[in-house]
Amino acid sequence: VTEGLDYSQRFWEDVRDGEQLPAVVDDITYRRVIMNTAATWDYFPGHHDPEYARSQGQPTIYLNTIHLMGFVDRVVTGWAGGRAFVVRRRVSVRRSVYAGDRMVGEGVVTARRREQDRGLVRHLVDVDVVVRNQHGEVCCPASVTVELPARSPGRAP
Amino acid sequence: MTDDPTGYALPVGSYEDARAMVGHRADVRFGHVDVNEAMVRAFCALVRDPNPSYWDRDYARAHWGGLPAPPAMLMTWVMPMEWQPGGPAPTPLLTARVPLPGDTIVNISNDTEYLRPVLEGDRLSVTEELTDVSAQKQTSLGRGHFVTTATTYRRQDGEVVARMTNVLFRFTAREASS
Numbered sequence: 001v002t003e004g005l006d007y008s009q010r011f012w013e014d015v016r017d018g019e020q021l022p023a024v025v026d027d028i029t030y031r032r033v034i035m036n037t038a039a040t041w042d043y044f045p046g047h048h049d050p051e052y053a054r055s056q057g058q059p060t061i062y063l064n065t066i067h068l069m070g071f072v073d074r075v076v077t078g079w080a081g082g083r084a085f086v087v088r089r090r091v092s093v094r095r096s097v098y099a100g101d102r103m104v105g106e107g108v109v110t111a112r113r114r115e116q117d118r119g120l121v122r123h124l125v126d127v128d129v130v131v132r133n134q135h136g137e138v139c140c141p142a143s144v145t146v147e148l149p150a151r152s153p154g155r156a157p
Numbered sequence: 158m159t160d161d162p163t164g165y166a167l168p169v170g171s172y173e174d175a176r177a178m179v180g181h182r183a184d185v186r187f188g189h190v191d192v193n194e195a196m197v198r199a200f201c202a203l204v205r206d207p208n209p210s211y212w213d214r215d216y217a218r219a220h221w222g223g224l225p226a227p228p229a230m231l232m233t234w235v236m237p238m239e240w241q242p243g244g245p246a247p248t249p250l251l252t253a254r255v256p257l258p259g260d261t262i263v264n265i266s267n268d269t270e271y272l273r274p275v276l277e278g279d280r281l282s283v284t285e286e287l288t289d290v291s292a293q294k295q296t297s298l299g300r301g302h303f304v305t306t307a308t309t310y311r312r313q314d315g316e317v318v319a320r321m322t323n324v325l326f327r328f329t330a331r332e333a334s335s
Contacts, residue, residue: 005209007216026205039196039203041236046263056261057298057330065264065323070204070229082209083220085274086228092266 009081012112012123012148021079021107021127026071030099033061040066050099062096072129072142075105080125084146087124091142095133102134110143123150166249167327170256172302175290183251183285188235192226192279200230223276231269231310231319234281251285252306252325259301259327269321280313288322301328 001007037048042064045052050060069091077084097103111126124145131140190196201211209216210225217224226234237247252262275281289305304327310319 002209002213002216005207005212007209032203035199035203039199040230040233041238042233043239044262046261055330056263058263065267066229066232067204069267069269070200070206070227073227073229074204074206074208077208078206082216086271088268088270089228090266090268093264096263 006078007082009083010079010148012125012150013152015109015112015125015148017109017112019109021075021109021129024071024075024078024103024105026103026105028063028097028099028101028103030061033063033099036063036067040064042066058096058098060098060100062098065091065093068093068097068131068140069142071103071105071131072140072144075107075129075131076127076144076146079107080146080148083149087122087145087147089142089144091140093140095137095139097131097133097139103131103139104133105129105131107144121150121153123148123153167253167260167262168256169258169260172257172290172293174256175302175304178255178287179290181251181287183254184248185282185284186235186237186248187282188280189238189241190234190280192234192275192277192281194224194277196233197224197226197230197277200227200233204229221274221276223278226275226277226279228269228271228275228319231275231281231321234275234279235283235310251287252304252323252327255287255290255304255327257290257302257304257327259299259329261328261330263298263326263328265303265324265326267321267323269319271319273316273318275312275318279318281318282311282313284309284311296326296328298326299328299331301326303327 053061107127107129115122129142285308288307291303308321
């Protein structure tokens with residue numbers, strides 16, 4: 001057990017339809033956008049060169065989709081626990097998240113379901129996530145399906 | 158490519174040129190590095206993801222059978238390297254090889270299905286297919302085309318780990334109004 005880590009785990013049976021996930025807030029500085037480029041190996045200049053970003057009609061450099069997906073996953077698995085497996089994630093980039101912006105990620109459970117897969121029962125939860133900026137504008141709506149551990153895993157649907 | 162500001166060398170062509178390329182499958186592209194702890198930790202520090210799967214090796218081994226890669230990192234594991242000694246120039250992603258009028262790109266949407274976890278030591282490869290190019294559309298950024306690609310990610314043993322559909326906007330930026 002490593003200090004500072006949260007090992008709490010949500011089981012499939014614990015989840016309620018319409019359940020709200022805790023909001024996650026993250027301030028995106030220039031430093032973070034540069035870290036984004038380096039950590040994802042995405043050197044497209046819109047992510048590290050403000051002059052290039054302005055030539056595209058953007059006010060300054062912005063996060064790439066990989067970072068936005070990582071943030072969406074953080075919102076969901078931070079609530080669900082470390083044993084949650086991301087099965088599917090759909091994201092749309094409506095507005096870029098720029099250096100200097102604050103991201104707020106919020107989620108709500110839209111469905112809890114079981115699925116047969118090669119003789120096994122998968123315990124799935126669907127979550128809608130919305131990432132907004134400090135002006136309340138929707139930047140990145142997403143929907144995520146995660147597989148959770150179940151207290152009674154064998155029971156068929 | 159020193160005069161190419163994007164580093165992506167976007168080829169210029171017509172909408173008809175792009176349409177003719179729909180259905181084209183690119184040669185398989187291999188990642189240059191194995192999935193590794195250093196890059197996993199750097200990404201988690203970037204996103205500030207405290208998921209114990211990425212920070213506690215005993216926990217990761219117990220639940221995943223090894224250190225898992227954050228699912229969002231998929232594209233990173235197969236990014237071309239910026240430089241390598243003596244080798245050929247990095248192969249641009251298929252989306253950056255579609256002939257169209259626009260001189261720049263921005264990503265629009267992504268839909269990824271994950272079949273199994275990617276673990277430390279895995280080496281990924283991708284096959285990309287151009288599946289659609291839209292007619293010209295006007296957006297707040299400018300005028301251009303939506304380019305859709307379908308990508309399959311495989312592990313070194315050939316197992317498919319993920320399938321991705323991505324849409325990007327290839328456009329000419331609107332003249333600055335101010």
